[in-house]
Amino acid sequence: MKVHILDDWFDTLKTLPSFARLEGHDVTIWTDHTEDLDVLAERLADADCVVLFRERTPVTAALLERLPNLKLISQRSVYPHVDVPACTANGVMLCSNMSAGKPSIAASELTFALILASARQIPQQMQSLRAGTWQLAPGQTLMGRRLGLYGYGKIGGQVARYAEAFGMKVWWWGSDEGRDRAHAAGAEVAPSREAFFAQSDFVSIHVRLTPATRGLISAEDLLAMKPSATFVNTSRSGLVADGALEAALEAARPGRLALDVFDPEPFTDTSDPVISHPNVICTPHIGYVTEDELDMQFADIYDQINAYADGAPIHVINPEVQ
Template sequence: MRVHVLDDWSDTLRSLPSFARLSGHEVTVWTDSASEGILAQRLAQAEALVLFRERTQITRSLLERLPNLRLISARGAWPHVDTQACTDLGIAFCSQKSDAAPNHSAAELTWALILSAMRDLPAQMAALKAGQWQAGVGRSLRGRTIGIYGAGRIGQLVAGYARAFGMEVIWWGSAARRAALVAAGETVPESRAAFFGGADVISLHLRLVPQTRGIVTAKDLAQMRADAVLVNTSRAGLIEVGALLPALTKGRPAMAALDVFDVEPVLDSNDPLLTHPRVIATPHIGFVTRDEFDLQFGEIYDQINAYTSGAPINLVAG
């Protein structure tokens, strides 16, 4: 098949072992983003698309301009793909669910951000390079409390790291999830307010679906401690639109450590969140490691090979 890989910005995939699984196909890798019009020209002969997470919106208008397209292969959730259009146009869409294995890379970055925020590492490093020694005083993790909102695989990994550092772990989630956590002997506060107000660090580990969009409200943020850190390596849309920046300005939470943003990529160096003095930010790199890429894209390539063999797997639409 003529396979086109979209949005490999770092041009990494071709250097990974899993790429050999596409050896029987004619493969083109695109290392930049493009408008829908340019994409339609680039992909006019494409028979299969490999998606790089949500970096490109796969709309009906785009699909209607790709007459040779037979398959779209991805991994994880698909809010960026018009699956009904895929079905209407006879295009198979396959996506391996991302909870098939925990994303260790995302959990590790979460922990790196927690450590960076609690010890204020970016400011310490900048001060040292500017000729200042020991700028400010950080805080230890041992004996403090982390609140994890979302008890899925990544949340469970983060909880394990926290316990290794001597932290107490408290949880929040849906009523059913909270009941399951209590039954498992975990600590669940008596109320939502007690959860947000009872932790030194709050870390979000929820999927962004219609039910969770904006689930963390301005009221929740206002109930956080004046010295607390909010960490979000999941999706920016979990936080109520427009709530975080005013909350930081008011001082609750004291700091935010973010890997995700409402509009990505963020290319404006004057973006108000990026420039806020109490924000530590990374450019959505929770899943950006060679190891994670090799795992995720190996599964994507397997879907392509399964489709060409006549036995498609992880079929969502088409």
């Protein structure tokens, strides 16, 4: 099959062990990013299969209609960037491994790294040192502080294990079903949503973005947090209501934000009032961007390609296409 891989910005994938799974296929890797319809249609004109690098490039009906040779889109995890009905209408199968069975260790590690960096003001202390002004004000010790995890799932569970190793007190909030699962597992659940935000020293959200969860975290939630607290988001920017981060920074409640996700992405506005604020630690959506994580994720993606080529597709999202 003629396989085109989009958005491998650092030309990483061919250096990973999993790339050997594409042996026998004609592979083209694009290392830049474009959403120009004409450019994409020209690049992918001969593609039998397109591999998506997470949600970096939207796949629209207008694009699909210009790719008559395309048979398969292979990717991993959620697919809000893919027009599934248009895929079906154009005879394109979408395969995406939705339940890989284990948490993203990379995303979990980054979440806890942001908690540590915020508690000890690591970026700000570095800047102070380089400016010749030596130390800033004291930071926070994690032991004994309360971490609130919103969303009782795999990544949140991994973050909880890191936090407990540091002696933090972990409690949970989330949907009714998620709180029921936390209770059943013997985990501590906050007595109310209000208490969860007001009494946590750190709040980290681990929820999938869907139409139902968009804007899940409100300005009221953030403004209920302590001035000494930190809000962490390594999930999706859209989980936080529009304007809520700006309101929080203006009120200094919570006092700090630690963010890995933005809207839109790539986010390049250096004058944005959130990313330019001194009390914000921000990283460019690198939660999943480690060699180990990419190797695991793309092994799944390549397995889907080989299964399709063998006539036995797996993880099919639109089975109407056969």
